[in-house]
Amino acid sequence: MTDEQLESVAGELLRTQGLTLSVAESCTGGLLGHRLTNVPGSSDYFVGDVVAYSYEAKERVLNVRHSTLYDYGAVSEQTALEMARGARRLFLTDVALSVTGIAGPGGGMPDKPVGLTYIALSARDEEVCRRFVWESDRERNKAHSAQAALEMLVAYLRQRAGSRNLR
Numbered sequence: 001m002t003d004e005q006l007e008s009v010a011g012e013l014l015r016t017q018g019l020t021l022s023v024a025e026s027c028t029g030g031l032l033g034h035r036l037t038n039v040p041g042s043s044d045y046f047v048g049d050v051v052a053y054s055y056e057a058k059e060r061v062l063n064v065r066h067s068t069l070y071d072y073g074a075v076s077e078q079t080a081l082e083m084a085r086g087a088r089r090l091f092l093t094d095v096a097l098s099v100t101g102i103a104g105p106g107g108g109m110p111d112k113p114v115g116l117t118y119i120a121l122s123a124r125d126e127e128v129c130r131r132f133v134w135e136s137d138r139e140r141n142k143a144h145s146a147q148a149a150l151e152m153l154v155a156y157l158r159q160r161a162g163s164r165n166l167r
Helices: 003-017 031-037 055-062 066-072 077-091 138-165
Strands: 021-025 046-051 095-101 116-123 127-133
Touching: 003 031, 003 138, 021 031, 021 077, 031 046, 031 138, 046 055, 046 077, 055 066, 055 077, 066 077, 077 095, 077 116, 077 127, 095 138, 116 138, 127 138
Parallel strands: 021 046, 021 095
Antiparallel strands: 095 116, 116 127
């Protein structure tokens, strides 16, 4: 499936299930929201996007706990989940995605290498976070992260549609 098809599939699944979506981004710098809004009619389901790059923005806008950031770091499963929850609360949406990572080329450490990314999804019925380590340059790491977030969204929406059809 091409990139454009993936965001269209996500949009159609959101629309047919009557769900709304919001996004909280850090290392992708708005790329995920950009891809989602490239789909005509995305205003039917896409509510908003926050690019929260600093600790302060994550805390003030997305209500990520200060202790989470300082105990686990901005690039962690805990922060990614709190970012997704914060976006869902901020925009009052059914589903939210978040992306936080180290796009590179600098910023990596032995326990958190360049390319390390956490992507989370928060919904009323499910929360999931996945860890990735991309081994590309900054631009491609951002693209891989946005793609993986869309794949996570589509998988969730397809699973949700399947379980609804079983009832």
